Amino acid sequence: MSEPLKIAIAGALGRMGKAVAAAVAARSDLVVAGRFDRPGAVGDGLVDQDAALAVADVVIDFTTTESSAALAARCAELGGPAIVMGSTGFTPDQLAAVEAASAKVAIVRAGNFSLGVNMLMGLVARAARALDSADYDIEIFEAHHRRKIDAPSGTALMLGEAAAQGRGVDLNAVSQRARDGVTGPRRTGDIGFSVLRGGGIIGEHSVVFAAEDEVLTIAHSALDRGLFARGAVAAAAWVAARPPGAYDMQDVLGLKAQA
Numbered sequence: 001m002s003e004p005l006k007i008a009i010a011g012a013l014g015r016m017g018k019a020v021a022a023a024v025a026a027r028s029d030l031v032v033a034g035r036f037d038r039p040g041a042v043g044d045g046l047v048d049q050d051a052a053l054a055v056a057d058v059v060i061d062f063t064t065t066e067s068s069a070a071l072a073a074r075c076a077e078l079g080g081p082a083i084v085m086g087s088t089g090f091t092p093d094q095l096a097a098v099e100a101a102s103a104k105v106a107i108v109r110a111g112n113f114s115l116g117v118n119m120l121m122g123l124v125a126r127a128a129r130a131l132d133s134a135d136y137d138i139e140i141f142e143a144h145h146r147r148k149i150d151a152p153s154g155t156a157l158m159l160g161e162a163a164a165q166g167r168g169v170d171l172n173a174v175s176q177r178a179r180d181g182v183t184g185p186r187r188t189g190d191i192g193f194s195v196l197r198g199g200g201i202i203g204e205h206s207v208v209f210a211a212e213d214e215v216l217t218i219a220h221s222a223l224d225r226g227l228f229a230r231g232a233v234a235a236a237a238w239v240a241a242r243p244p245g246a247y248d249m250q251d252v253l254g255l256k257a258q259a
Contacts, residue, residue, distance in 0.1 A: 005240055006033035007233075008056035008081065010071060012046060013037045016062035016086065019229035030233065033057075038067075049074070053081060058236040062086040062228075069094040072101035082106040082242070084235045086113060086228065088154025102246040108239045110249040111154025113231030117205065118249045120220050121162040124207050127216065128166025133189040136209045136216075138163050143196035143204040152177065152193045155205055160191050163207065 007024050011017040012035035024030045034052025035045055053059060053074070059081050061068050068087040075083055083101075088111050090098070098109060112118070128138065140163070142156040152160075157171075164171035169189070176192040186192075196204075206219035222228070231249065238252045 002029075004029055004031040005237060006031060006055055006057045007236055008032075008034040008036070008052040008059040010049075010052075010059055010061040010067070011037060011063035013041060013044065014062065015225065016229065019225050020060050020062065020232060023226060023229040023233040027233065027237075030237065050078075053078060056081040057240045058082045058084060060084045060086075060232050060236055062232070065090045065094050069097040072098045072105075072107060076101035076104040080105055082236075082239045083108070084232050084239060085109040086111075086232055088157075089150030099246060102244060104244050106239045106242040106244055106247065108235045108247045108249070108252060110235070111158045112203075113228045113235060113249055114220070114222065115231065115253065116220050117155055117158075118253055118255060120205070120207075120218060121158060121250070122255060123218055124159055125162040125166035127207075127209055127218065128163040130166075131209050131211075131216075133167055136211050137186060137190070137192070139192040139194060139208045139210065141194045141196075141204075141206045141208065143198070143201045145200050145202065146198050148197060151195045151197070153195075153203070153205070155203065156193055156195075159205060159207055160193065163191050 007030055009017050009020050009032060021032055024032050033055045034047050036047055036049045036052045061071055061083060065087045068085050072083060075081060082105055085107060098107065101107065140156050140159050142153045144153055160171050160175060171191065174189050174191050176190045202225055203222035206217055209216040235252045239247060
C-alpha cells in the first residue's frame with residue numbers, strides 16, 4: 001500500500017483552513033503533514049511555513065492574495081511543494097508572481113472548487129454562444145457573507161469570463177460592474193455584475209440571459225463550505241503528480257478536453 005499524500009494547510013486557523021483539515025481527515029489516501037497560519041501564530045499544532053512546506057507534497061492555500069503570491073514565490077524558490085490556491089481578488093502584479101512561480105511548481109488556482117460551479121461555467125459559455133448579444137443581455141448576480149472582502153467574487157468573474165468566451169469577446173471590454181445615478185440605457189453586449197454582501201451567505205451565483213420576451217436563469221447555491229474544501233482536496237490529489245504549470249478546476253475535472 002502506498003504512503004498517503006502529505007498535505008500542508010496554509011491559513012489553518014481560518015474557516016476554510018479548518019474545513020480543509022476535516023476534508024483531508026475524511027480520506028485514507030491523504031494526511032495533514034503540517035499546518036501553519038500567519039507569521040507568529042502558535043499553538044494548536046501549528047508549525048512555521050517552511051517546516052510545513054519541507055514535509056508536504058501539496059500545500060492547500062485559502063488565505064489572502066498577498067499571502068498566496070508570497071507562498072507561490074517561496075514554493076518556487078524551494079522547488080515545491082505543489083499548490084492548490086483558492087484566494088480571489090488578485091492584483092495584476094500578484095497574478096504575475098503566481099504565474100512566474102508556476103514555471104517551477106504545479107499550481108491549481110481556481111475562484112471556486114465546486115463541481116457544480118465548474119459545470120455551470122460550461123453551460124454559461126454554451127448559452128452565450130447560442131444566444132445573440134443583440135437580443136439577450138447577460139447579468140451575473142452573486143451573494144456572499146459580510147466578511148468577504150473582494151467583489152465581484154472570483155466565481156462571478158469566472159462566470160463572466162465563460163460568458164465572454166462564449167461570445168468571443170474580451171470581458172474587460174464589455175464588463176459593467178457598477179451603476180449609480182442616471183446611467184442611460186444599457187449598452188448592447190455588456191456583461192453586468194450585481195453584488196450582495198450580508199449575513200452568513202456561503203455563496204449564491206446566477207447568470208441571467210434577459211430578452212424582451214423571455215428570461216433564462218442558470219444558478220448555483222452553495223449549502224456547505226465543506227463543498228469547496230472537498231474540491232480543493234480532490235485538486236491536491238490530482239496536482240501532486242503533475243509537472244510545473246498553471247492549472248484550474250477545469251483541468252482537474254477533465255472538462256477542458258470535452259470543451
